[in-house]
Amino acid sequence: MNSSVKLSCKGVWKIFGPDAENFLQKHNNKPSSHDLKTANLVGGVRDVNIDINSGEIFVIMGLSGSGKSTLVRCLSRLIEPTGGEILFDGEDLLKASDKEMIEIRRHKMGMVFQHFALLPHLTVLGNVAFPLEVQGVSKEQREQQARSIIELVGLKGKENFYPRELSGGQQQRVGIARSLAVEPEIWFLDEPFSALDPLIRREMQDEFIRLQNVLKKTIVFITHDFEEAIRLADRIAIMKDGKVIQIGTPEELVINPATSYVAEFTQHIPRAKVLTAGLLKIAFDSTIETAGSVPHDAVIADVADQVEKSNKPFVITGPEGTPIGLLTREMVMDVLVGREVVL
């Protein structure tokens, strides 16, 4: 197994309905939609294979009912999968006893849900420190840890407020802080910002990106909003009817959607927001005068201003910082106005 894989999901199924395990075995772990329908069973998650790498933000995206929540709950065994394997650091989670599973969740997994419940009778400090209390951490130590996380999520000064005294966005920050209190190795977030209004939601996304730059957690993030997915994701898995239809970087999905279902999500996304400089490059030529440099993984929208203002091209630097190509103002303009770009 690749050492950078934190969580691996192999042939995972969740079938709702009676006698689902026998049904799955009887169909050699490959029942069709027709088989499921005939047996009056619901395929919540169907033969899902994904590897989530250490330190990445892996987004699971799909319309309502596509199986996102069921899959994520299977990954932490809040729901028992009907079949398949889930390897966490190479260990099969499905073989862990209930007691072991509680310990793994308590110490290694962080979870944030859309409608998470803060404890109303506890202050912000009490809420954030709560999971540490459950772990048996001393009062002094848990409060010290909680205070530093509260500061990290931008709530310093609100330690003694009660949830009812906070805005929706602030409450969500408390939920995030609480889930981080145990320093989870893997962090599951199921539509954490969906209930927030668009401005606050964007602010929380920025905050989340800032946090991840500091924490570098392994993250599984669910959303039904493709724009949110491309803002946050290193990679995205698109789900439909319980199946994963395509996995790729935002750029790969936009450039090469595997099906018309994926294309429908991607068609309204401005290409400048996902195309990276490295993909657009023309050959490097050291005799051409240049105006500066941009990294290969910079998104066009982020470098457009500077490149567009200059009549000299920019050098594109590769992962090692060496020149790998050139980016011209014309290329940037083509992307910005939506002209077809030959890649």
Ligand SMILES: Nc1ncnc2c1ncn2[C@@H]1O[C@H](COP(=O)(O)OP(=O)(O)OP(=O)(O)O)[C@@H](O)[C@H]1O
């Ligand atoms: N306990 C259950 N019993 C029967 N069917 C269920 C159960 N839970 C979920 N399902 C079905 O499994 C499918 C996937 O549901 P799931 O909630 O995972 O989708 P989702 O993509 O998370 O949707 P949403 O974005 O609306 O939360 C749906 O068809 C749903 O009706």
